[in-house]
Amino acid sequence: MTFSRRSFLAGSSALALSSAPIIGRAQGSDKIIFASILDLSGGLDIYGAPMAETTKMAIDDINAAGGLLGREVELKLYDAQSTIQFYTQYATQAAAGDRAHTVHAGITSASREAIRPTLARFKTLYFYNTQYEGGVCDYNCFCTGSTPAQTVAKVVPYAMNKWGKKVYIVAADYNYGQITAQWMQKFVAENGGETLDVEFFPLDVTNFGPTINKIQTAKPDFVISALVGGAHVSFYRQYAAAGMMKEIPIASTTFGVGNEQKLISAEEGDGIIASYSYFEGADNAVNTEFLQRLEARLGADRPVMNELAVRSYEGAMLWAEAVKMAGTPDRDPVIEALRSGLTYNGPSGAVTIDAQTNHCNMNVYISELKDQTWNIVESFTDQPPADTQLVCDLVANPDQSTFLFENGLAAAGIE
Amino acid sequence: MSSGMLRQMRPTLVYALLGIVFMFAAPHVLQLFTIINLTTAIALAILALSLALIWGYGGILCFGQVAFFGLGAYVYTISAINIGGSTWAILIAVLLTSAFAAALGYFIFFGRVSDVYLGVITLTVTLIFFSLIRRTSGPEYKIGKALLGGFNGVSSPPINLPWDARTFLFPEQVFYVAMAALILCYVFAGWLVNTKFGRVCVSIRENELRSELLGYDVRLYKLGIFTIGAGIAAVGGVMFCNGVGRITPDVFNLYNAALTIIWVIVGGRGTLIGPAGATFALFYLTSALGGQSVLNNNLVLGVILIVFVLLVPKGVAPTVIDWVNRRRRKRPVRSRRRRRSRAEDAG
């Protein structure tokens, strides 16, 4: 055991060195650290896995172009295992341990709300690249995903014109579903329609028989769904198996974001309408080139790109643009650069940061499913996050870090 | 404390002392984020300790120990939000959780529900909490000022100085509180199992009928240790929501319920230090697994569990203690110690 003392000494001196957080980024300051925390295992990995792929691709693209400010960007990717406790833990590790310059993380709103205070405390720039219910008003946090005013507001009138005025809402029973359902009711009412019933389902429900009976009793013109996750795919299967798909069509703001269209058969899914800020059919040169490179990278069985995956790529690129503009990866100049109305032309089209809310103006598309493929039927350019703008003004009052819709829309002053 | 009690508690006190040394040394040696993240591990260790007490010493296989853990965290969070300070909230959390456990325990033990069936009832209670709290995401589910938040959970206010709600502790300071709580709970549990009450509980674990024939009211003893265990779990819950900064209904899920049992199995039934230590080890294992993508973490946990059940059924701590005792026995020792070689009493 002669060598153990020596290795102990070496180990303890290494600890002593690394235990001086005040020195901060002294070592390894040549690299810029980009941390990403996503669910790569557990129930939410259907969303997390493609997001991780595009994040890796974004960092590789940045480094292939010579890095940022002549420095290499290093990706630290953490798997939160669909557990909230790991989000807090890895966020702390990324901010205080890796001293990351930016953290792109979170899928569910629960994970975002676990991370946000931690990163605010460590003054680490935070990007949330997921479609969500809107309402985050935080100087340190950039939400690049679409919000209900961007997608629900488009798909509801489209479906009502196409199918009729009577609507039945089914939604996942958590914050996103609850708030999205409120927006749905609001937009249905504004367009002169009638909401027959709203039903919420816990994320692990797989038997939708009773609901299908209720829908048959209510006889709506169409069903609009904000169901989420692997278990809820059963709804579409059982709905189709009962022969309902041909009688009462479905519109959705969540179907497709976990590539659900590939989990059910063509005849089960045909005719479903959805709205997102990205579909693979988005008609622009950047997108064509992006998909080609993705295929070269991952092979022909690559995951189908959806809003979450593409926005993860674009979020990383928006950050990279801001670092270039600011000339430093430090938080405050980068935030200023982002808030100066920075635009990035990505696969989904032009994405522009809205300084009032730290959300994005983006293109929005409505698509119809045919043979497991989305076909864009209508597109809208440069849609603002009008919902969050109603309640949040970071220009007038930058010093805040709140989630205004946590108590629902009524509490935020929107009826 | 009699000298006999002191002697029996010697291993416990030694470990507690080591814990205190660690508590003061860690912030100087470890990085900030490690200290902050340790708080969560410590909270889980308190949970493992509570199950080690009621399962290892009381013989009560409670599948739903996380129910008390989560309940403690929720009660703390809701009362801290309403009161605007943590001091009373911690007390309320521990008392209310213990009261709930006492009520549930009355129902179980006085109904003579035993072994697997007891496991199922406690697990079912856990799953009821899981479903119920996940149902509360609408704005109408509010207790006082606190919104329950359903699936998303509630953010927990940090601990403040006693009776001074304006001075919050920073996460790195919460580490000291959590570590102190762990050591106190550990010493308390170590003391409890060496009292007459604790010894009767062990005798009930060994032979329920015989204990009953000796005139002990088995139901009452079981209820007692069950309630105390729930109170300790609640302390863990309070520390947990402080470490994470948020409490979500996920604490009540099947995975966490089973994870608690794994810690105790791996650490060793019939000891207190084993499960607490195993919690730290497995906590770092699962954290490390999240930073890599070669091995699926379910796969690794599954293999560990199977290997332990098949090859190290007693768990790490008792196996090590047995081994040490056997080594010691080779040397001449006082005959009294030889008789006292049962791993169960070792700490």
Place this chain on the structure above:
Amino acid sequence: MDLVVAVLFQLIYVIANLALISLGLAIIFGMMRVINLAHGEFLMLGGYTVVVATNMGINIWVSMLILAPLVVGIIGVIVERLLIRWLYGRMVDTLLATWGLSLLLVGIVTSIFGASTATTVSPPLGAVRIGAYSASGYELFLILITIALLVAVWMTLRFTKLGLLARGTMQNAEMASSLGVSTSRIYMITFGLGAAVSGLAGGLLAPMTGVLPTIGATYIAKAFITVISGGASILAGTAAGSVLLGGINGIFSFIAGSTFGEIALLLAAIILLRLMPRGITGRFFRKSL
């Protein structure tokens, strides 16, 4: 009237569904006093067998009714030989070992097939009309096959030599062993049969729910509670547990939504176990199979 029929149909379907997912677990528990926490994963493996087989071009009925039970049955036998047989009589340890197995299987399947699997298996048989309502014809088929399965298990236990030996072993393993019955073999066969029934159930449910590596978790708690509430008798226990809990679940789901359906089911199980700590068949139908 149509509504009543449609709702009744749903109610029966919920009960049959519960019986279907519980039966495999009940066989293993009733025969061997082993609580198999990897039961949900056996169902999941059945589902994957169907998906893989149909993707390879095998007829869906063959994959569901023959391949799924066969494959999972073989896996069950392997598991019994490698793992379970070392742990007989140690109820808690088998519980933990099978929980480890459950994690292991989820891990293996995730590593092989990925987190989500593309399936194009959709429920065959189209829709059935009940007046103004329509229901899935496949649900009707599932109800019928559950009944057929229960009858088949009953016939096996009641009328075959294997059934006789198995019942003997179940009542008194030592006595059976001293009479020359190889209890070890009986246990192996029973475990394999239980796994096969689970595989069949998983295969049958795959078109309704799809398959995911983690889908077992949505079944295990319900199956577990149904079996424990039912008590030690395999068939009577499963049937009684399913009818009671499934009935309560179905009624409350229709009135107050699916969450309250689940909560009502769980509460009913607790109250039941308080009143009858040995399950329904611990008190009633004690002599039944």
